Amino acid sequence: MLAVKNLVLERDEKKILKGINLNVCNGEIHVIIGPNGSGKSSLAYMLMGCRDYKPTQGKIFFNDKDITDLGITKRAKRGITLSWQEPARFEGLTVEDYLSLGRENNKAEIEEALRMVNLNPKRYLNRFVDHKLSGGERKRIELASIVVLKPKLAILDEPDSGIDFVSLTDLLDVMIKLKKDTTILLITHREEVAQIADRATLLCDGYIVKDGSPLEVTEYFRDVCKSCPTEKYSEAKLKI
Amino acid sequence: MEEIMEAYKLSGGMPEDLKSEDTASMVVEGNRILKSNVIDGLIIEKKETKTGAKIKIIVEKGKKIKKPVHLCFSILPKEGLQEIISEIVVEENASADIKACCTFPNAQEVKHIMDAKIFLEKNSALTYTETHFHGSFGGIEVVPKSKVVVGENCVFKTNFSLVTGRVGRLDIEYVVDAKKNSVTEILTKVYGKEEDIIKIKEEVRLNGEGARSVIKSRIAVKDNAVSEVLNITEGNAAHVRGHVDCTEIIKDNARAKAIPIVSVKNESAKVTHEAAIGTVDKKGLETLMAHGLEKDKAVDLIIEGLLN
Ligand SMILES: Nc1ncnc2c1ncn2[C@@H]1O[C@H](COP(=O)(O)OP(=O)(O)OP(=O)(O)O)[C@@H](O)[C@H]1O
Numbered sequence: 247m248l249a250v251k252n253l254v255l256e257r258d259e260k261k262i263l264k265g266i267n268l269n270v271c272n273g274e275i276h277v278i279i280g281p282n283g284s285g286k287s288s289l290a291y292m293l294m295g296c297r298d299y300k301p302t303q304g305k306i307f308f309n310d311k312d313i314t315d316l317g318i319t320k321r322a323k324r325g326i327t328l329s330w331q332e333p334a335r336f337e338g339l340t341v342e343d344y345l346s347l348g349r350e351n352n353k354a355e356i357e358e359a360l361r362m363v364n365l366n367p368k369r370y371l372n373r374f375v376d377h378k379l380s381g382g383e384r385k386r387i388e389l390a391s392i393v394v395l396k397p398k399l400a401i402l403d404e405p406d407s408g409i410d411f412v413s414l415t416d417l418l419d420v421m422i423k424l425k426k427d428t429t430i431l432l433i434t435h436r437e438e439v440a441q442i443a444d445r446a447t448l449l450c451d452g453y454i455v456k457d458g459s460p461l462e463v464t465e466y467f468r469d470v471c472k473s474c475p476t477e478k479y480s481e482a483k484l485k486i
Numbered sequence: 487m488e489e490i491m492e493a494y495k496l497s498g499g500m501p502e503d504l505k506s507e508d509t510a511s512m513v514v515e516g517n518r519i520l521k522s523n524v525i526d527g528l529i530i531e532k533k534e535t536k537t538g539a540k541i542k543i544i545v546e547k548g549k550k551i552k553k554p555v556h557l558c559f560s561i562l563p564k565e566g567l568q569e570i571i572s573e574i575v576v577e578e579n580a581s582a583d584i585k586a587c588c589t590f591p592n593a594q595e596v597k598h599i600m601d602a603k604i605f606l607e608k609n610s611a612l613t614y615t616e617t618h619f620h621g622s623f624g625g626i627e628v629v630p631k632s633k634v635v636v637g638e639n640c641v642f643k644t645n646f647s648l649v650t651g652r653v654g655r656l657d658i659e660y661v662v663d664a665k666k667n668s669v670t671e672i673l674t675k676v677y678g679k680e681e682d683i684i685k686i687k688e689e690v691r692l693n694g695e696g697a698r699s700v701i702k703s704r705i706a707v708k709d710n711a712v713s714e715v716l717n718i719t720e721g722n723a724a725h726v727r728g729h730v731d732c733t734e735i736i737k738d739n740a741r742a743k744a745i746p747i748v749s750v751k752n753e754s755a756k757v758t759h760e761a762a763i764g765t766v767d768k769k770g771l772e773t774l775m776a777h778g779l780e781k782d783k784a785v786d787l788i789i790e791g792l793l794n
Pocket residue numbers: 257258260262280281282283284285286287288289331
């Protein structure tokens with residue numbers, strides 16, 4: 247469904263992604279793991295078509311069509327969406343408005359999505375998606391927006407960060423339900439969350455250093471990478 | 487009258503609106519009041535002067551004027567002076583939507599001065615849309631000055647647009663005194679060409695608790711046109727919110743200057759400014775776009791949200 251070919255990203259003359267090749271298959275949950283600063287979010291922004299994340303090299307294909315030069319809206323219209331690691335806040339926009347964006351307002355669906363992320367619709371529908379929401383609440387609303395949007399491909403950048411321990415199983419449930427209609431590219435730091443994926447990719451220092459089952463890749467990350475100074479990631483890449 | 491209707495069309499108006507009996511309207515050509523039609527809930531006092539007209543429009547207490555009130559100010563000859571002294575009072579709980587077309591299609595040496603005082607009393611609302619057409623010679627000077635008092639819980643929206651033909655010299659000055667929990671929205675769109683000179687000063691004083699405002703300017707200048715936009719927002723009371731959003735696009739030898747001045751006197755007040763369209767919270771914009779919205783729609787939604 248999504249094919250990334252030799253993608254290079256430079257920002258302020260610094261190479262952040264250094265030749266990414268990635269395939270995400272239709273219907274799968276594909277997890278991306280990697281240390282802080284390895285380029286996971288940058289990859290997510292680039293796949294969404296964000297303004298400051300235009301590739302300096304490489305191509306992105308979505309359902310076999312080259313989308314490298316398309317902007318965000320056009321990519322969204324083709325079925326790609328992104329939920330940011332730190333979602334934006336909107337003064338004056340209610341949860342209901344937010345969950346109706348880009349589509350017909352279907353209240354029953356919106357309420358159902360809120361319940362799925364464990365938010366009581368009565369208490370949240372009319373609240374604003376502004377700074378008064380806690381970080382965890384905001385993340386849940388973001389997830390609910392993906393549920394109602396039913397995109398073909400959802401890029402979820404750390405949907406589990408800021409979500410409390412007890413709710414983690416709910417989050418996994420949501421993703422499993424979401425999976426029915428939506429292919430998921432999931433970025434996470436939590437091993438247990440990574441295990442719900444069908445496939446995993448390990449990103450280090452702008453390189454893909456390992457690809458495989460979630461168990462394989464998380465173990466590799468734990469055993470090999472965590473003790474490895476950053477400069478060696480490039481060498482690790484050479485070993486693959 | 488036919489000629490005026492043609493000119494009215496050029497400035498974006500629809501002649502039927504000026505002819506209709508159940509729509510309030512007024513036509514001032516030079517210093518002659520050619521037509522005036524009032525409807526229930528509205529009082530229009532008018533007087534021709536040597537150089538123009540003196541007008542007072544009152545929207546009576548509690549009256550909601552549903553159909554827009556149409557005003558047409560014109561100078562058809564190549565030369566002329568028109569000075570309009572106007573006062574608009576929207577009484578308590580009343581509301582109206584005024585659409586003014588200012589049309590000077592043949593202007594070569596024309597001067598149009600508008601001196602307006604606008605009062606919105608408690609819980610009232612006024613939308614004032616002003617569309618200009620100045621012809622293609624650029625021989626015109628237009629000086630609209632407005633002093634506005636936006637009362638408690640009032641909503642005042644003004645929309646100035648001069649985007650077709652030449653501008654000539656434009657010198658806009660708006661000063662708004664915004665009371666408690668009021669909403670003020672000023673939108674200005676001007677397209678300057680050739681030797682046009684655009685000067686805009688819009689000032690909102692958020693003096694009442696919880697007052698909100700947005701000053702949005704969209705200016706494009708090309709050829710040798712010059713524009714200077716001064717947007718001032720003062721946050722003088724608790725929990726006020728103000729936003730200045732000015733985008734100017736320049737081409738050729740044009741010059742543009744944007745001077746946002748934001749000041750805050752209360753620690754719970756928040757006044758922000760953006761100097762370009764792309765800088766309206768980038769992440770917010772991109773989030774909305776990732777939900778399928780076009781960029782312009784996303785920008786509007788973010789700003790609309792602020793006034794909600
Ligand atoms: N504008 C920029 N200019 C230069 N470097 C940048 C810029 N923005 C991000 N970076 C760098 O790019 C690298 C990748 O950042 P990115 O946010 O993609 O990492 P990440 O893998 O998502 O990290 P985390 O796990 O902390 O979320 C980091 O080293 C970061 O400092």
